[in-house]
Amino acid sequence: MGRKLKFNIFRYNPLDSNSVPHTDTFHLEETDSMTLFIALTRIREEQDPSLQFDFCCRAGICGSCAMVINGRPDLACKTLTKELPTEITLMPLPVFKLIGDLSVDTGTWFRAMNEKVGSWIHTDKTMDPNVEEERMDNSLAEEIYELERCVECGCCVASCGTANMREDFIGAVALNRIARFMLDPRDQRKEREYFEVIGTDEGIFGCMGLLACEDVCPKDLPLQDQLGILRRKMGWSAVKHLFRFG
């Protein structure tokens, strides 16, 4: 016999004028290797087919299923119920617009973020199919990959003190993205151009250093290090800027 689990789940359907935000309670008996993916799918299919939540890969790769699990943002698919107490409270991620119940609109937020930071290789080079690829040191490729592992789940944004207070803060995810492109010699942007994107209170100087982002990142990205490095670089860049143009 498995444990009896009690789920308290936030419910609200903004498209239904009769709906008000509230909590619904569901009960399930725990089974072997039960994850929140297994549990929520069962609740929807066996108890309440209107329950909204987001899973896609259910393997910790795609970043769809971030939610607040007993007070902490995490990916639901890689959360085993046996690591939680018998009472489990699930809330949608804050900061992002609510679609319904546990489902939030991360797509719109991240597209805007990617546009804002210019999340692509800025280059004037074009493809010549007859020429071999530009060489790169393997260790540099691995360093870039280390930062590229971000899955845009939104946990760092939802847990961020600044992002919860000011809508225009770009968040650790965006700063990490900039750090990724600064590492990449294929991106021809100058330091000053990166500075224009992140050298403000909306960017690196808005960070209060609470570092919940580092604590909750399901991919264990080195966010604390990247924020520190960027802050230092941007500080120097600002000083140089003053002397050059002051």
Place this chain on the structure above:
Amino acid sequence: METEFSDLLCIGAGLAGERVAVEAASNGFKAICLSLVPPRRSHSSAAQGGMQASLGNCAMGDGDSPDIHFEDTVKGSDWGCDQEVARLFVETAPTAVREMALWGIPWNRVVPGKSTYFKGGKQYEKVEAKEKEGLITARSFGGTAKWRTCYTSDGTGHTLLYTMDNRVVELGVKVHDRMEAISLIHDGETCMGAVVRDLKTGKLKAYLAKATLIATGGYGRIYRETTNAVINEGSGAIIALDTGIVPIGNPEAIQFHPTGIVPTHILVTEGCRGDGGTLLDVNENRFMPEYEPEKAELASRDVVSRWMTHHIRKGLGVKGHYGDHLWLDIRHLGAQHIKTKLREVEEICNNFLGIDPITQLIPVRPAQHYTMAGVRTDKDGAAYGLKGLFAAGEAACWDLHGLNRLGGNSLAETIVAGKIIGEKIAGFLKGYDVTFDTGIIKGCVVRELERIERLVSCKDGHEDVYKIRNAMQDELMDRVGIFRNGNDLQKAVDNLQEIYVRAKKVGIRSNWLGASPELALAIKIQGMVRLALCVAYGALQRTESRGCHAREDYDARNDKDWLNRTLATWDEGNTLPTLEYEPVSKVMEIPPGSRGYGASKIISQDGEVTGA
């Protein structure tokens, strides 16, 4: 009715859909992508291993060429592929990989000097050349003569998808996410776009376009056990089949993977077995050597999957809450090996099973993995039957894979086909004009509104959509799985026809305002059962064994009668698809022969039996 206009509508924003959109946008056309999820969450991201391209930079890939890649692909397909397409693909793959490097992929690179690698549980040494330092390297994958699979650590699909979507953002291509196309708008000759349901609000919208692309990936979720993401329910194939004109190519061509973890069927890499992992049954007895004395666990994917299923059927599986399974044992490889060479496996076990593979057994069983099947297109990616309709990637039957796909060729197909078909679509759009007939558009939209109204008012009945889906999945898993035979297939076809009748009586049981996940499934359930019937009926009719299609009652590959491709269409009002057949390839660069691995009984085109 809200309406959007574009030159190109890409249904699906995974790697294939976005690559096509990028090509169209680069040629000055307006492209819009639709996606069930934010585009970076597409299932392309889950392809961790890599993509094949014959760059030949690494030591073990030395001397590689498109010709060798071509031969591997044709053999892999068991001569079921279109060889013109395979040729086009292998010639373009190296350029496509280099182009992705220019756009930002951190491909792993050649590191000169000595290093070691594992093969069949043994350690070997190789030496990388100094003059190749820093060029794109490759790893080994099953069924290839050379190391040809380009990769970025354990996240190749992820980096490709992020880089492709970066390019989409750079070019300003709009991706409308949480949008599901529920029918194509067409007049029987020309496709004009799609009727789309907004998965945030539940509202319908018409998307009108000169060219429409289906790039919705595979349809693994019609099976009960699959490695596919939950969104892979075949919505693209469903709307194509729904036209009654556009065929699904080789619907019976479905690939399985031997080691999905139970219960979620996330796959653990073949590297486990490659490095010396073993498979155990309920008595913790290693059973593979009984069936395959020479290769044991190292036999090919399909062979291992088949014996695992056979062993479970003999009653030697481990009983569990989620059904019977077997054990994968890597304990004897030791903590150091597992923590370095099989790190992802350790993470999957810790995160998704809560077990430690260094001291505990891993519950596994075979699961559906890939659909070679798809919307049948010509070599330009143009769908059969409707002008202005195209398909690419796993959603399409282009047909690169025939009856079996090689590892690393699927990820490569997404961007290579995307590039080639994108160019063809750009060519098609130049100077092409179409009149959007408002009567036809209105008719299509009204039909969908009425369909939804019937569902939410339970006009046709009160069947529970989840029960119907489960019944369909059980039929496919139990009778149209890895081993197939006439009796089971006939039974599956009969039962699925009954399930199809029930699917027409589905009614919504919950509050359907807004996104309504129940309604989203109910809208496609009939289409899913139709697809399931195409798979089962196609498999029943194909009385031979080729690639992944393994008939116990017809164990030979029969080139005399079955060197052809199934084309399944659906006539409204029927409970079975109409099947027609076409030759596999106009051009046969390599005539049918032996693959050199797997089952080898062949009935030649002259009727001669070999390898019996």
